[in-house]
Amino acid sequence: MNLELRRDNPDDAVYDVVILGAGVAGAAAAILAGRQSLKTLLVESKSFPREKVCGGCLNLRSQGSLERLGVLHRLQQAGAVRIDSMRLQIRNTRAQWRVPVMMSVRRSTLDAILVEQAVAEGVAFIDRTQGTLQPTGTSNLGFRSVRLQSLGDVQVVQARCVLNASGLTRSSLGHENNWPAAVETNSRVGVQTLVPCNTAGEFADGRLHMLVGTHGYVGLCKTDGDWVDIAAAIDPASIQRFGGIRQVVQGILTECGIQSPVLPTQLQWLATPALTRSSARVADHRTFLLGDAIGYVEPFTGEGMSWALASAESVMPIVAEIIASGWDDSLIARWSEWTHRQRTRKHKTCRWIAGKIRWPRSAAVVLRACDWLMPLRASFLRKTAQ
Numbered sequence: 001m002n003l004e005l006r007r008d009n010p011d012d013a014v015y016d017v018v019i020l021g022a023g024v025a026g027a028a029a030a031i032l033a034g035r036q037s038l039k040t041l042l043v044e045s046k047s048f049p050r051e052k053v054c055g056g057c058l059n060l061r062s063q064g065s066l067e068r069l070g071v072l073h074r075l076q077q078a079g080a081v082r083i084d085s086m087r088l089q090i091r092n093t094r095a096q097w098r099v100p101v102m103m104s105v106r107r108s109t110l111d112a113i114l115v116e117q118a119v120a121e122g123v124a125f126i127d128r129t130q131g132t133l134q135p136t137g138t139s140n141l142g143f144r145s146v147r148l149q150s151l152g153d154v155q156v157v158q159a160r161c162v163l164n165a166s167g168l169t170r171s172s173l174g175h176e177n178n179w180p181a182a183v184e185t186n187s188r189v190g191v192q193t194l195v196p197c198n199t200a201g202e203f204a205d206g207r208l209h210m211l212v213g214t215h216g217y218v219g220l221c222k223t224d225g226d227w228v229d230i231a232a233a234i235d236p237a238s239i240q241r242f243g244g245i246r247q248v249v250q251g252i253l254t255e256c257g258i259q260s261p262v263l264p265t266q267l268q269w270l271a272t273p274a275l276t277r278s279s280a281r282v283a284d285h286r287t288f289l290l291g292d293a294i295g296y297v298e299p300f301t302g303e304g305m306s307w308a309l310a311s312a313e314s315v316m317p318i319v320a321e322i323i324a325s326g327w328d329d330s331l332i333a334r335w336s337e338w339t340h341r342q343r344t345r346k347h348k349t350c351r352w353i354a355g356k357i358r359w360p361r362s363a364a365v366v367l368r369a370c371d372w373l374m375p376l377r378a379s380f381l382r383k384t385a386q
Contacts, residue, residue, distance in 0.1 A: 025291025026165030034121025
């Protein structure tokens with residue numbers, strides 16, 4: 001898909017909102033800010049559009065958010081794949097279930113459409129630019145400073161509100177010590193690649209395939225552009241032990257009885273740092289974290305995507321209040337309370353699943369129970385896919 005995006009140079013040093021990171025959370029927030037006629041700058045460090053680890057598996061919550069943003073129909077027109085069936089396999093234990101309808105779309109397609117929509121709403125967008133939040137002492141009282149650097153050029157802009165959506169690494173926070181994060185020591189890392197449908201065999205059949213092995217789990221599904229997206233959460237020590245990402249992922253497939261060579265040696269893999277982490281602080285003076293920057297639990301059926309979109313929608317009333325009435329320190333507590341409630345509710349199921357599948361033998365027992373007991377299965381699907 002070839003999408004043309006307007007890339008603007010900041011033409012003014014003062015903005016209502018500066019958003020750091022043009023992933024799902026950042027681009028969604030930009031759309032909403034543009035609709036409120038806020039002068040908004042969206043900054044992305046990478047060349048855009050780009051593929052990204054973390055799939056485009058969109059559950060019903062995500063689809064509802066994307067419809068409100070006005071882009072769901074465009075994703076469908078771009079070839080997003082409808083998924084209503086899921087194959088679960090833990091070693092030799094298998095189940096196939098009907099699931100609430102999901103959509104599969106590449107992140108390069110999803111993020112580009114979101115950014116295009118933001119630009120259509122009047123948002124200025126620049127990529128290949130590292131935006132870094134500056135300490136509060138360097139800002140004017142009514143603003144927060146952001147340093148922009150691109151190919152050696154440096155500019156400092158002022159924002160009445162900064163939304164930091166720079167992902168797991170929170171790279172846009174720079175060296176600020178005001179944002180401690182806890183990373184679980186046994187956390188897995190995320191990896192992703194794309195393979196052509198004509199080489200992916202059964203995995204190009206339109207189902208979501210979730211395969212669990214000793215060293216991690218792999219999700220495979222057809223996506224737009226006649227590709228199959230392969231995303232996995234794997235133990236980082238296994239990468240070194242077995243000689244690479246491909247070897248670990250292929251080992252999980254083999255453990256589940258998949259013998260065909262699904263993974264050619266020349267595949268380009270993307271990888272994340274440790275997945276499961278949380279930020280102890282999610283807001284500061286005129287600044288709020290969004291999406292993965294707040295925290296993340298190993299992914300399952302698109303929960304991370306809906307979390308990112310929900311955070312963008314939920315922060316906008318606070319942003320509007322800042323623009324209309326000025327800053328109030330109580331807004332820090334309000335955003336902290338919202339994220340605490342959401343983490344408690346939304347991450348609980350993901351954390352339980354991630355813990356269970358580290359022990360494939362016991363996880364297989366749970367899978368058989370869900371397969372046999374319809375109410376248990378319905379409850380499981382409702383919590384993970386709706």
